[in-house]
Amino acid sequence: MVPPGHLATALPAAGAGPAEIDTVTLCDLTSDPEWRRHVLLDRELIVLTTGGHGLAEVDFRALPCRPGTLLRVRAGQVLRCAVPRLTATVVRWHPEALHGLDVDDDVPTWVQLAGEDEDAVINEVSQLTVDSRRHQGTPAARSLLRHQLSVLLLRLGMLPSGAGRVARPEEDTFHRLRREVERGYQHTRRVEDYADRLGCSVRTLTRACLAVSGRSAKQVVDERVALQASRLLAATDEPIARIGRQLGFSEPTNFGRFFTREVGVSPGAFRAAREQPAPAPMVRPRPPVDARSDAHRR
Incomplete structure (x- = not known):
């Protein structure tokens, strides 16, 4: 396990093509290091800010980011980030990756993590990063990464938010x-x-x-x-x-x-x-x- 509070470096698997679930850095999402253009996403993302202060635009909404800020960005949305002012680990997956798993992906667009919640999410993201690097392509890798991603989404869905109230x-x-x-x-x-x-x-x-x-x-x-x-x-x-x-x-x-x-x-x-x-x-x-x-x- 990765020690709480420490985030493993996000690297794609060596020599691998597009993976169903993997982790990358912000810079890997665009060919333009200055992020002058928005990027239209074809995969689901969780972006966990690890350094810097700045703004990320999700569908043209400017959202403040600092260490511990988490963004949930969905396939079909557009993203632009303040690079190099922000560094982040990005968990990305194809929309069908969680098919068949009982996961209610009710994660808000913007969350500022703190305390034990931040430590727990950092640990989940770090372990997923390590395993996607070490085990990508092995027979059990797909099941392992799918369940790790499910746990991460379930944990995020349980953050205090008042979500338990009955909708009108x-x-x-x-x-x-x-x-x-x-x-x-x-x-x-x-x-x-x-x-x-x-x-x-x-x-x-x-x-x-x-x-x-x-x-x-x-x-x-x-x-x-x-x-x-x-x-x-x-x-x-x-x-x-x-x-x-x-x-x-x-x-x-x-x-x-x-x-x-x-x-x-x-x-x-x-x-x-x-x-x-x-x-x-x-x-x-x-x-x-x-x-x-x-x-x-x-």
Whole structure:
């Protein structure tokens, strides 16, 4: 076991291709050492800050980081970090790596660890780092790493957060809508379509969204589309018109008007600003921090 409070150096397995579960450093996530561009992630990440002070942008939200800060970044999100001001160990895995294991991945985007919780998480990450380096490619390695990752996620899910409270009916409806939007935002922005899929009325969805987020159901749907557009504009070189088509806009002008209304600048201006050192323009209105992350901030 790695002594508590000490973090093993994250190194990929020598000579190995992309692993199902492994640990790397922040610099391994991008080919640009200055992190001038956002990175669109195709794997799940836990980022544990081990040194320095600075900001990490997750989906254009600037999050303060110092030793002990943990970020949960999901596949499909965009990430940009203040390197070399920050150093971190990154646990990454393919979305299907935990298939079949009873793990409720309810980890907030931002957590500031402290005390025994910090020591325990550091030890879990360190041991996973050591084992992914030493045992990658051996017959039992996949099972070992899957269970170690499960333990890490379970431990993070048990951090004090008030998560045990009973959700209000409006919260349940809101989160059901969010899940349905995640599956369907590329195909429809009509709230009526989501109401049909969820077996409720548009009024019910709007009432739930207003109660939980302060925004209407239509705003929730449109913000998700604008977020995806922002990700693709910031992290890829895809033509703007093609991005619009991917998101269901048949005409570039319609996409341009939609994006400008939601974000406050045109798609072209947003893309032109993506390599500026300051955070890129925020998707407007700013998505709320999830309740569990708020609890850790206080």
